[in-house]
Amino acid sequence: MDFQKLCHFDSFKQAWSHYGYHGENFKEVIKREFTRIKGTTYLDHAATTLYPESLVRDYFQDLSRNVYGNPHSHNPSSRLTHDTVERVRYRVLQHFNTTPEEYSVIFTAGCTSALKLVAESFPWRPQTESKAGSHFCYLTDSHTSVVGMRGLTSGLGVVALPVSPWEVENKAKDGAQGEDVICQTPHLFCYPAQSNFSGRKYPLSHVNGIQARHLYPACDHQGRWFVLLDAASHVSCSPLNLQECPADFIPISFYKMFGFPTGLGALLVRNDAAGMLKKTYFGGGTAASYLSGEDYYVQAANISDRFEDGTVSFLDIIAVNHGFDALYRITGGMHNIQQHTFGLARYTYMLLSSLCHGNGLPAAQIYSEGQFESPITQGAILNFNLKDCYGQIIGYSQVDRMASLYNIHVRTGCFCNTGACQSFLGITNQQMRRNLQAGHVCGDGIDLVDGQPTGSVRVSFGYMSTFEDCQKFLNFVAECFVEKPVTVDQVRIEKLKTATAAYQDVNEYLPIKIPNGEICKVDEKESPTEASLRGFGHGDSNSHEEAYTLTNIYIYPIKSCGAYEVNDWPVGPLGLLYDRSWMVVNGNGVCLSQKREPRLCLIHPQVHLPSNKLLLQASGIDTISVPLENNTQMHTSYRVCQSKVCGDRVETVDCGDEAASWLSNFLGQPCRLIRQSPDFTRDMKKRPSGGSKTTATSTSLSLVNEAQYLMINRASVELIQKLISSRQDDSEGEQLLDTQNIISRFRANLVIAGVEPFEEDNWPHLIIGNIPFVFAGQCGRCQMIGVDQKTGTKTKELLMSLAAYRNGKVTFGVYLTHQLPEGSTNASVLSTGSLIQPEPHSSFLK
Known part of the structure; x- marks a missing residue:
């Protein structure tokens, strides 16, 4: 049975029996509650899940029918707000199987604010020559917001100790309980219930192990150990029972659970630990009493009141009430969500990790500790990089661009988790510094430095995710990134079958090589690489014997609207x-x-x-x-x-x-x-290259993205056109693109002819007519080149062929800035048919 049949719901059901929720037809629920995502494959639930339409509808009906006043007042509308907020606090605790006698709920602006509150309020003891101070310890697989707590503790003389998952699990000892009577130095250990990078679930038993000083690092340091359990990623798709893991501090964000509201989170504080927290600032509502003319302040007795500065976001808190209603009404509870989402993640992992190029090399590098054996140890997150048929990593930016063409929404980068990113990708601290020097910062599109990945691709599932989401994603990978014929590693499938007893025998669904064209609609022949395609445009046009000429001029008066072609056009200070x-x-x-x-x-x-x-x-x-x-x-x-x-x-x-x-x-x-x-x-961010002193002056821009001009070369266009033709066959639904169609998609200002393909990439300077220009960088392309400029329809092939030819760089065309003589008052004009003179460094602007 082939890959397409393996990507079938019957095959999924053979592998995992928990899909959807008991009662109403799951497809009907999705159709009714999430109509806005029709045609969209949303796989970024770890960043934020999606809210059901009934949640916002019921919420706005609530607001339209009731008067909610400030809960700090005592009139009837304020009492309604106060009572509703208290009801939500109780529902939060009930959701995590605990009570107000055991825990308090402090509403915050989000998980990060909750972490910051703990960092600012924890009773840190600085280390001195005579006394050992507090330790702030965190798992290296922690979110940036956890690691960032050390920015506060370092200024207090507190030891910050990063701990690897291996150390916690392999340096355990019997705790010396008697010493705690003597030493009460407070320490804090932070770890995620679930890694937001890989989805790995860390044992909730670590909470008791650290508190009892049986686990490292608590077993090596006397004192009283508190545990902060970062539950933000975990609680989106998994139950959390605080009876089994009584962590002292649990930060959460509600948008990761319900999709709405955003900007609201909570810190759950174990009441036995709450007395340790110290408050310096006091805002409205946090004081039982104070004097304005004297340093006298008595904090509120209630823990929640004590730490909620000012008026809480009470309308958002009311929305949480409807979030719980919708969640339980649709799914029945978190256990059902965990079973449903894990099944989708494991099925995707099973196929993606087994997917191979025609030459047998794997198409993906998966970043996980296990093999998705159980929802107890693995969440609904799959992290990976794709690899080409030569074993080289394909940059995550290229994957992201292509996914956007298919309307597949994923997340790329390091996901605010540098520790896990370094560990899985093998990036040393020295390499991280070198990447920064090379211009790479968090959140940018620099996905490869010296051929090595700076991040990865993450897909994550939510309770409304469907099998069709998996199917579309897997077919997308096979179509765009797997060299034909597509194969699947049968030995690996066999191993995955036996990895857990929860999976049934799937022998009849083992895949074989895909017949030509079934998935990718591309000929079985090897996709051309840059080296093999140079004959398409190089050396066959005698272009050096022809004049370099400007063939077309386009202006785009309104950004992102249609082009206006001209033959002669003035050059202004902005282009x-x-x-x-x-x-x-x-x-x-x-x-x-x-x-x-x-x-x-x-x-x-x-x-x-x-x-x-x-x-x-x-x-x-x-x-x-x-x-x-x-x-x-x-x-x-x-x-x-x-x-x-x-x-x-x-x-x-x-x-x-x-x-x-x-x-x-x-x-x-x-x-x-x-x-x-x-x-x-508006000044240009990049300085033009070229070495001329005149480039030091600032370059002013209009509403363009990067530079004053974008220039492309007809010879480069024709090469890409031939590549498209070589990749398409009669089964391809898209029509072959003619030269003018491709030119229009690249949306250049200047189109030139008479040169070799991509020779323009190497020109530091050029003169068009009598106007000198400076090279300002290559143009990185996104999914917008998939838009047909005559019809507005989207196609995929142009971006796919460009990525194949450019070895994943996905650049086409060069940015230019003009170099007008200082003090020049004469209006310059560009004209089609003008000669172009590429200039070396030494002769430019003499």
């Missing part, structure tokens, strides 16, 4: 005059791009210089115009607003209600047209 001077924002003021709204490409702006008008044109709707320049009247009529472009703050001017109505009508959502304020200057 081509009026290029990306306007942009469309949604009802929240967020810039719209074709990634979010592909139909933007169907809007064709046109700059009409003689009339000083920008024309807005689209099929089926009347053309309107807005002024090209902001005059004094515009400043008084239209409001100035702040927006963001590629992380940069830009000052913009709204272009009025007529343009807003036109755009909203065409795009089917509230929109406005704004333009960059003429009084605002």
Whole structure:
């Protein structure tokens, strides 16, 4: 039986019998509660899960029917709020199988705020020459917010001790209980119930082991040991019973459990440990009594009141009540969720870890401690990197871009867990520092440094995840990243079958090689690499004997809208005059791009210089115009607003209600047209390369992403076109792309001809006509090149072929900045047909 049949629900049911929830048909529940995700494969539940529609509907009905006042007052509406908040506290404790007599619930702004509260309130004792001080110990597989607690403790003279999982499990001793009577130095050990990186579940028995000083590091240090159990990742899909693991402090975030509300978490504090916490700042509601003219303060007796500074976010807390209602109504409880989500994760692990290229090499490197044997030891998280047919890691940014084309939502990077990332990927501390020097920081797209990964890909499941999510993801990997013919490691499947008694025999479902074209719709022949495809464009055009020429000029007056082709066009201080001077924002003021709204490409702006008008044109709707320049009247009529472009703050001017109505009508959502304020200057982040002293001056930008100009080469386009043709066959649903279609997808300002493919990548300088330009970097491509600029439809092949040719770099085209003579008052004009002169360093701008 082949891979496609293995990716079938019957096969899944053979491997795991727990799917969906008892009672109502699971598909019907998803259709009713999560209609907004139709067509989307959401696999980032470890970052935030999705809220059911009934949760927000019931919540807003609640708010519309009741008057909720400030709980610090005593009027009827305030008492209603107070009583409802107290009801939610009880439900939180009930959910974790404990009582108000054992634990208190302190509402916070999230898990991170809860951790910060513990760090600031714990009674740390500094180390002195005569006395041993407190230890702040944390598992190396901890979230950044846990490790960050040492930023506070280090200034207090407290020893910070990172502990590896191996040390906790292999350095255990019999605790010396008698010494605790003498030494009461407080220590804190922090560890995650579940790793947010790999999904590994650490034994909850560690809580008692540390408290009793049987486990390392508690067994090596006298004193009283408290345990902080970071439960944020664990409680999203798994039950937590505080009767079995009475941790002293348990931080959680509710959006990871319910999807809504965000910005609300809680710290569960064991009442026996609460008296140890010390409070210095006191906000409204935390004081039983105080004097304003004298240093006199008595803290509130109630633990929750004592640590909730000011008025709690009571409307969000009320939403938690509806979160519990929806969760139990849909699933029946956390045990059911754990069984459902683990089954999906293990099934995905089983297939992905066994998936092989046609040459037998594995297609994925999985980062896990075990083999998904049990939901007791493994959560619904799968972390991995994909590998090509030569065994090289494929950068996670490339995987992320391709996944976006398939509308598959994953998470990439190190997931705010540097310790686990280093451990699994084998990144040393020295390499981490070198990566930083190479420009890599957390959250960026630099996925490979010197061929080594800086992060990975994570898929994670939630209670509303379906088998179809697994199926779409696995088919996506096979189609885009596995060299044909696809095979599966049968020996590994056999081992996984016997890894746990929970899995039934699946002999009849063992896969064989996939027949040609069943999954990837690509010929069985080896996909061409960069080396094997150079004959497509190199050495066969005699291009060096031809003149380098500028064949096309495009401006894009409105960012992400259609191109306006011109033959002659003025060059201004920001680039081509009026290029990306306007942009469309949604009802929240967020810039719209074709990634979010592909139909933007169907809007064709046109700059009409003689009339000083920008024309807005689209099929089926009347053309309107807005002024090209902001005059004094515009400043008084239209409001100035702040927006963001590629992380940069830009000052913009709204272009009025007529343009807003036109755009909203065409795009089917509230929109406005704004333009960059003429009084605002936005400087380029990168300094142009080239070594000339003139490059030290700042380069001003319009609303472009990176640089003033983007240039592509027709020879490079033709090479990619041939590569697409070689990868497609008659079964491919997508039409072959012609040269002009590909050019339009790359959305360049300047198109050149008469050069070798990708030769432009190596030009530090060039002159077009009489205007000198400086190379400012290669253009990294995203899923937006999958949008057909004539129809707004999305296709995958262009990005796939580009990634195959460029060895995963996914770059195409080069950024340029112009070098206008200082003090020049003469307007420069670019014209099609102009000669291009590539220049070496030594002869440029003599």
